[in-house]
Amino acid sequence: MTLKREDVVPHLKEGKKVDLYMSEGKVYTIAEFINKFKSKVDNKEKKILNEQIELFEKRIPSYLLNPLTRSSWLNKGNKKIIVNRGGARSAFWEKEKLKLKGCRPIKDLRFPIEYLEFGSTEMVSGEINFGTMSIEGVLSEILAYCFFKKFSIPINQTPVAVFEYTSKGKIIGYCIVVRTPRDARLEKDLDYFGLSVKDLIKIKHLEKKFKIRFLNGEVGFKGVNQEWYSKSKSDLLLRMNFKGGFRGILNSNIGNDLEYNGQLFITDFDTFNVVDIPKKPSQKFLNNFVLWCVVEVLKTCPTVWDYIDLEDEKEAVELLTNSFYENSQLWKCYNKGFMQNVNKLNWNKEKVNKAFEFVKKSKIYYEMILDVVPNSKLIKETYSPELSFYMPHA
């Protein structure tokens, strides 16, 4: 198994159309998958899955009776279907409105992941098989759907089936199939005005020198009302977070926002999990809760229009935070809603404020905010963008 940037990156350079082939393996209904693997989630998550299990289709549609894959080396039939690529390991079958996530097994190739445990302040790095999903990842996607339905939070995808790929009789990974009317991401409309990194630095230098407020706020989307976006997204995140739902660092990505019929949705839940929300939370719980909320907002925020020279790292957090608070419309909406929830739940505000202070001092907060407010440290630490692992949706 390898985890080399140079080995992974070539697999990310693909066109907008890909082929789907029939593969060896097994197809589960969602209920069958839950019943077989629910021992892998904790009791509160199991309860949510059990409560909502009746929502799922009892039969597998005829066109999904065989696992489908993007990987030609698994091809066991003659037929191939041309579909949209989706992300690095997914496909969107427009005709059937089906998204296949994790349908691209690649032999002996690993992909990096990062996560934050509830109760920890440091990110942990790990690796997963490239191209497919784990049992836990599939369960998280299903759990998110059940959770959103339970709390009537809008979601635009419904799990339909799970593929279990095999090669020479050995299981090599899983793929979840979800029905969704649209998979085009808002990310493609992010509007940077055609500016380069150099242009941004120059503009900010001139603005600051002549005390002009010109390019401020956050990067917007072409044709999208920014106020609507910030309000809709913060509302979704708050409803999810205050019921104990969190997407995790990897899924909290602006590339997972989409708009359909005038409504904003978030998607991608393979690192979704649920925490219990106590009625009278302790300081320790609040520290962890606020940390997860803030980290996920930072990870999913549009970049703000600023550039900060971080010569003196002692002041870095303060400088970046001030810019973020001033420029991020999403943060303003989220923070306002957060405090409204705190009032409604009658949580101790002093403890909540202490939790925000705790978060600001954490290592992960610094790491996350560095990516939201452009700055010299970030630029100096960025590897050549040709070696990026990120692949926008087709």
Added chain:
Amino acid sequence: MNKKEVFRELERRIPKEKLAKAEEEANSYITKLQSEVDFKLSLSLKKFIEARR
């Protein structure tokens, strides 16, 4: 707005006689920064930000 319009609008707000010197300062900062960076700073902001995701 496109890039040209952004710069035109910004420059409109800066006293002409002071613009050249300020631009020179900015360029000198950028040249120094470029020497410490692994990629060309002329890279589009969009690509740079995507690469960080």
